[in-house]
Each structure stands twice: as structure tokens, then as C-alpha cells.
Amino acid sequence: MTRTIRIARESVRMMGRNKFRVFIMMLGIAVGVASLTLMMCVSKGAYERVMDTVNRQGPDLLQIRPGTDIQTGLPSGSREVVSLIEEDVSAILQHVGNIRAAAPVKDRKEIEVIYEDKFTLTRIFGVIPVWAQIRDFGPREGEFISEEDISFAARMCLIGQTVKKNLFGDLEPIGRTIRINNVPFTIKGELQWKGISSAGRDRDNRIVIPITTYTRRLFRDMHLTQIVITVEDTKKLNKTIKDVRTVLRDQHKITSGEPDDFAMRTPQDLIDLAYGTSRSLINLLTGIAAVSLLVAGIVIMNVMLASIAARKSEIGIRRAVGARKNDILKQFLIEGLIVSLFGGLMGMFLGMGGSVILSSLDVTASKITPLAIAAAILTCGLIAVVFGIFPAKKAANQNPIDTLKV
Amino acid sequence: MIKANKIEKTYSKTAILTPVLNDITLSIQKGEYVAIMGTSGSGKSTLMYILGCLDKPTKGELELDGVDVYGMDDDALSALRNKKIGFVFQQFFLLERTTALDNVLLPLIYANKYPDDALQRGRKVLAQVGLEDRVEYLANELSGGQQQRVAIARALINDPDVIFADEPTGNLDSQSTAEILDILGHLHQEGRTIIIVTHDRTVANHAQRILELKDGRIAEIKNP
Numbered sequence: 001m002t003r004t005i006r007i008a009r010e011s012v013r014m015m016g017r018n019k020f021r022v023f024i025m026m027l028g029i030a031v032g033v034a035s036l037t038l039m040m041c042v043s044k045g046a047y048e049r050v051m052d053t054v055n056r057q058g059p060d061l062l063q064i065r066p067g068t069d070i071q072t073g074l075p076s077g078s079r080e081v082v083s084l085i086e087e088d089v090s091a092i093l094q095h096v097g098n099i100r101a102a103a104p105v106k107d108r109k110e111i112e113v114i115y116e117d118k119f120t121l122t123r124i125f126g127v128i129p130v131w132a133q134i135r136d137f138g139p140r141e142g143e144f145i146s147e148e149d150i151s152f153a154a155r156m157c158l159i160g161q162t163v164k165k166n167l168f169g170d171l172e173p174i175g176r177t178i179r180i181n182n183v184p185f186t187i188k189g190e191l192q193w194k195g196i197s198s199a200g201r202d203r204d205n206r207i208v209i210p211i212t213t214y215t216r217r218l219f220r221d222m223h224l225t226q227i228v229i230t231v232e233d234t235k236k237l238n239k240t241i242k243d244v245r246t247v248l249r250d251q252h253k254i255t256s257g258e259p260d261d262f263a264m265r266t267p268q269d270l271i272d273l274a275y276g277t278s279r280s281l282i283n284l285l286t287g288i289a290a291v292s293l294l295v296a297g298i299v300i301m302n303v304m305l306a307s308i309a310a311r312k313s314e315i316g317i318r319r320a321v322g323a324r325k326n327d328i329l330k331q332f333l334i335e336g337l338i339v340s341l342f343g344g345l346m347g348m349f350l351g352m353g354g355s356v357i358l359s360s361l362d363v364t365a366s367k368i369t370p371l372a373i374a375a376a377i378l379t380c381g382l383i384a385v386v387f388g389i390f391p392a393k394k395a396a397n398q399n400p401i402d403t404l405k406v
Numbered sequence: 407m408i409k410a411n412k413i414e415k416t417y418s419k420t421a422i423l424t425p426v427l428n429d430i431t432l433s434i435q436k437g438e439y440v441a442i443m444g445t446s447g448s449g450k451s452t453l454m455y456i457l458g459c460l461d462k463p464t465k466g467e468l469e470l471d472g473v474d475v476y477g478m479d480d481d482a483l484s485a486l487r488n489k490k491i492g493f494v495f496q497q498f499f500l501l502e503r504t505t506a507l508d509n510v511l512l513p514l515i516y517a518n519k520y521p522d523d524a525l526q527r528g529r530k531v532l533a534q535v536g537l538e539d540r541v542e543y544l545a546n547e548l549s550g551g552q553q554q555r556v557a558i559a560r561a562l563i564n565d566p567d568v569i570f571a572d573e574p575t576g577n578l579d580s581q582s583t584a585e586i587l588d589i590l591g592h593l594h595q596e597g598r599t600i601i602i603v604t605h606d607r608t609v610a611n612h613a614q615r616i617l618e619l620k621d622g623r624i625a626e627i628k629n630p
């Protein structure tokens with residue numbers, strides 16, 4: 001048995017003699033580590049949700065919509081605002097650098113679509129071919145809208161997976177004719193499956209048609225509901241955003257001092273939007289974690305200091321029978337480490353439990369990660385050392401003759 | 407065995423430095439049984455701690471078994487105490503809620519090498535002080551006299567050259583006092599060096615030699 005092992009056994013033995021004190025210290029650590037773990041889990045969950053959204057929407061995507069909601073700075077989407085037109089797209093392509101592609105979009109919600117005796121309400125998008133690349137929303141089956149379709153204002157369409165399910169069930173839809181707002185269209189493809197957007201919208205409940213057909217044969221809307229742009233280099237995103245804004249203000253003849261009549265949604269906006277409630281929860285939890293870790297540390301330190309005062313003669317007798325200062329230091333440090341290890345484990349499981357509860361109650365996204373676990377363990381080790389070392393040093397450096405007085 | 411030359415000890419607790427020990431010169435041979443007497447506060451414990459390498463003198467030379475102790479660092483002194491010195495205190499200073507055996511084995515934890523026969527050794531020294539039937543008793547389950555006997559067994563576990571006992575009977579009734587003095591007498595007969603500190607003449611009379619500490623000096627050396 002090496003000396004250190006013997007000393008560790010002494011630590012354990014002395015802890016066994018003082019279970020209540022040990023319990024209090026462990027509790028302190030547990031609370032701190034629990035909130036730390038929970039904080040890590042929640043921020044990881046939130047982060048993944050955000051990155052998922054951003055990656056789905058594209059980190060290089062700019063969306064421009066007419067009108068501005070003053071409150072949120074987000075597009076109002078209000079149909080009354082008529083500000084974006086197709087010329088804006090050409091102006092952007094002509095005057096702004098770093099643009100990979102730009103596309104005008106027109107859309108309307110809740111449009112009646114009929115196939116034989118089946119009926120559904122869906123959203124109709126008028127687009128150009130490059131839209132599929134910009135939104136990463138190509139065909140799963142069949143062909144996407146071609147330049148020819150645009151030139152001829154062809155009555156061709158692609159349907160989303162929800163529309164397919166609603167109108168066709170198991171039938172093969174390509175080649176069949178549906179009536180959109182009573183105008184017959186031939187289905188030339190199925191869109192990829194996309195799922196629910198971060199805003200909770202079903203992205204598969206849509207039909208895509210050529211923008212020219214949309215304007216000439218369905219609705220007489222002259223204005224755009226969106227312009228979508230992808231940039232070449234995302235590092236220059238901020239400059240591109242500024243340039244686009246300048247060009248649009250110029251196009252719309254907005255004098256300085258007047259607000260924009262359009263709004264841009266950038267990847268950063270998506271991040272902000274997706275973080276939503278999680279961010280304030282993370283801040284709260286971070287605060288709680290910091291405070292409770294500090295409290296845990298102070299609890300440990302004080303309990304240790306008190307116990308050292310109470311254990312004066314124990315330390316003295318150990319020194320008298322041959323313990324070195326270093327042996328005493330080790331004994332108390334090991335005690336601190338064990339306390340924080342077990343307190344830390346307790347706290348970690350509490351925190352993970354909290355994480356499971358939070359995400360199952362849908363309060364926020366929360367995910368248990370190895371990183372959270374590692375951070376929890378590391379932190380409590382650190383606390384044990386930082387807050388344990390001072391009392392341990394104090395214990396070790398006492399003059400043995402002072403500890404052996406009545 | 408122990409040679410002290412012109413030892414001085416001053417506590418610098420307050421601004422006024424009062425020398426507790428002043429020019430102590432003494433020599434104790436191997437196998438001697440020596441009592442250090444003096445009134446309360448005369449510095450007996452201070453002297454004993456210095457001789458026992460628990461504390462350092464402010465000035466002077468100290469030799470233990472031919473080795474100069476004054477220049478040693480703290481770790482070396484700890485090792486020395488562990489190997490060569492056994493202490494017995496007035497307040498027993500056992501670990502509470504710990505068995506007699508574990509108390510006795512405590513010094514072995516800090517030994518260079520933990521002996522394989524630790525348990526046998528622990529039992530043996532406990533038998534030596536007449537506690538073979540109290541091995542697994544907790545310290546707080548023992549009487550004062552028994553606790554002090556455990557403390558003596560603990561002092562014996564590393565087979566030390568010297569045993570220092572600071573008022574070992576100060577907290578005991580006359581019956582237990584007699585038992586403890588008996589044990590110390592036996593240990594002396596076995597050839598151990600014993601230094602006992604006491605203010606009690608009748609206790610001191612058990613020793614071969616009495617040193618009296620007065621005004622910080624060894625004032626009187628008597629053979630009873």
C-alpha cells in the first residue's frame with residue numbers, strides 16, 4: 001500500500017465519521033453541478049435546433065419581403081404593401097456583388113386545388129427555375145420548372161408531399177391534371193420532402209408553378225411577395241446585405257430618414273428567431289449555475305474550515321505521530337475530491353433528469369451531451385481543488401504544538 | 407541519546423518577547439527514565455515538544471541519537487517522530503469513534519513502509535498495555551485510564567527509542583494513575599528511554615532522575 005493510498009483511506013474513514021458534514025458539502029456541489037448540467041443541455045439543445053434551422057434554410061440565404069413590422073423588424077408579409085417588383089431583382093443582380101443567384105417569388109395561401117373528387121387548400125408559389133437551387137427545394141420525382149415553361153407560361157406544376165398525400169394517396173401523380181383555382185395544370189414533378197419549418201409551417205403543403213403562369217393565368221398580382229437571394233461568400237454577408245438594402249431603397253426612391261418599405265431576413269435573424277425563448281432560459285440557467293457553483297464552493301470552504309477547527313487535535317496527533325504537512329494536505333484534498341465527485345455525480349444526474357423533463361414538457365429543446373457531462377465533472381473537480389485547497393493548506397500548516405493544547 | 411545545548415525558546419505572540427526557555431542544557435542517556443517537573447506555565451510542555459521534535463527552539467543545539475536535529479526540515483522531523491519518538495498526552499488525543507486498534511495503527515500510516523504484520527503488531531502492543539480484550543472498542547467507549555493505555559500502545563507501535571509523556575496522569579483518578587505509571591515503569595525496565603513531564607512530585611518520584619524547570623532554566627537536578 002503506498003502512502004497516498006493509506007492517506008486516501010484515512011480521508012474516507014474520517015468522512016464516514018462525519019456523514020452529516022459530508023452530506024451538506026455534497027448537497028452544495030450537487031445543486032451547483034445540476035444547474036450547470038442543465039444549462040449545458042439546454043444551450044446544446046437550443047443550439048442544435050438553431051443550426052438545424054439555419055442549415056435547412058441555408059446559411060447563405062437572404063429573404064426579402066415587402067413591408068416591415070416595426071416591432072420585430074421582421075416582414076409583415078402584409079398583402080397590402082406593394083413594394084417589391086421584378087425589376088428589383090434585376091437591379092440587385094446588376095448592382096450588387098457577391099450574389100450567386102436571386103429569384104422573384106409570388107405566392108398565395110389557401111388556394112383551392114381539385115383532383116377529380118378530391119379537394120385541398122394549399123399555398124401556390126410562382127417561381128423561376130433557379131429558385132430550386134436557392135431554396136434547395138428541387139424535385140424528388142419528375143422535372144422542375146424549365147425556362148421554356150417560363151417563356152410559354154406553361155400550365156405545369158410540381159406538388160409538395162402533403163398535397164400529394166391529400167389529393168392522390170397512393171396514386172402516381174406525375175402526368176395527371178389538377179385544377180388550381182379552377183385552372184387546369186399538369187403535374188410534372190413531386191417536390192422533395194421538407195417537413196415542418198422552424199415557424200411551425202408545413203413546408204410540404206405547397207404547389208410550385210412558373211411565375212409567368214402565376215401572373216398571367218391565375219392571379220393578376222404584379223408585386224412580389226418575396227425575393228430570395230443566395231450569396232457567393234457568406235463571410236461578406238454583412239456587406240452584401242447593406243448593398244442590397246441600398247439598391248432597394250434607391251429603386252423604391254426612399255429618401256434618407258424614411259424607413260425601408262421592405263424587410264430582409266438574414267441567417268442571423270433565423271438564429272435569433274430560433275433561439276427565441278431558449279436564450280432567456282439559458283441566460284437564467286447560466287446565472288443560476290454561476291451563483292450556485294459559487295455558493296457550493298463557499299459552502300465547501302466554510303464547512304471544511306469549520307471542520308478543521310473542530311478537528312484540530314486530529315490534525316495535531318497525526319502530525320505528532322509522523323504525518324508530514326503534505327500528508328495532511330493530501331488527506332483534506334482527497335476528502336474534497338471525493339465529496340465533489342459524488343456531489344457532482346448526484347448533480348449531474350439531477351441536471352440530466354431536469355433536461356429530460358424540460359424537453360419532454362416542450363419548455364425548450366434540451367439535449368444531454370458528453371460535453372455537458374464532461375463540463376460538470378471538470379467543474380466540480382475544479383471547485384473541490386479551488387475551494388478545498390485553502391482549508392487544506394490551512395490545516396497542514398498549523399503548528400502541531402498549537403493543535404495539541406487544551 | 408538526547409543532548410540539548412543552550413536551548414532558548416521565545417514565543418513571539420505579542421510584541422513583548424518573553425523567553426519561555428532560557429539556556430537549557432541537558433543530556434539524557436539511552437534507557438533513562440527522566441521526569442521534568444515544574445509549576446504550571448513554567449515551560450515543561452514547551453521543552454518536551456522541542457526535545458520531541460514537534461517544535462523548534464529559537465536558539466541552541468539539539469542532538470538526538472547522535473544526529474543534529476536543529477537543521478532538519480519539517481518532513482525530516484516528521485519522519486523522525488514517526489520512527490523514533492512516541493508521544494503520550496494529558497488529553498489522550500485519540501481519534502473519536504475509531505477503534506482502539508485503528509488508533510494504535512495510526513502511526514503506521516505515515517511510516518515509510520506499511521508493515522505486513524500491522525494487525526498483529528497492533529494487537530501485541532494493546533496486549534502490552536493490558537487491553538487485549540478491548541481491541542475493537544471505540545475510543546469513546548473506553549474509560550480515561552483505558553484511553554491513555556491505548557495512547558501508550560499507539561506510542562509503542564513503531565518501537566520508538568524515546569517515549570515522551572506530557573502529564574499522562576493529569577486527567578486520571580489515582581487507580582488509573584497507578585496503572586499508567588506501572589506500564590511506564592515496565593517499559594523502562596524493557597530498556598526504553600522515558601521522559602515524563604509532570605507537576606506532581608509523587609508522579610515524578612517514579613523516575614530515576616528529576617529535572618526541575620524554573621524561570622526558563624533547569625534549576626535543579628535531583629536523584630530521588
Ligand SMILES: Nc1ncnc2c1ncn2[C@@H]1O[C@H](COP(=O)(O)OP(=O)(O)O)[C@@H](O)[C@H]1O
Pocket residue numbers: 402417418419426444445446447448449450451452453
Ligand atoms: N504558542 C504559544 N504562544 C505564546 N505563548 C505560549 C505558547 N505556548 C505556550 N506559551 C506560553 O509559554 C509558557 C509555557 O507554557 P507550557 O510549556 O505549556 O507550560 P507548562 O507545560 O509547564 O504548563 C506559558 O506562559 C504559556 O503561556
Ligand SMILES: [Mg+2]
Pocket residue numbers: 450451452572
Ligand atoms: Mg503543559
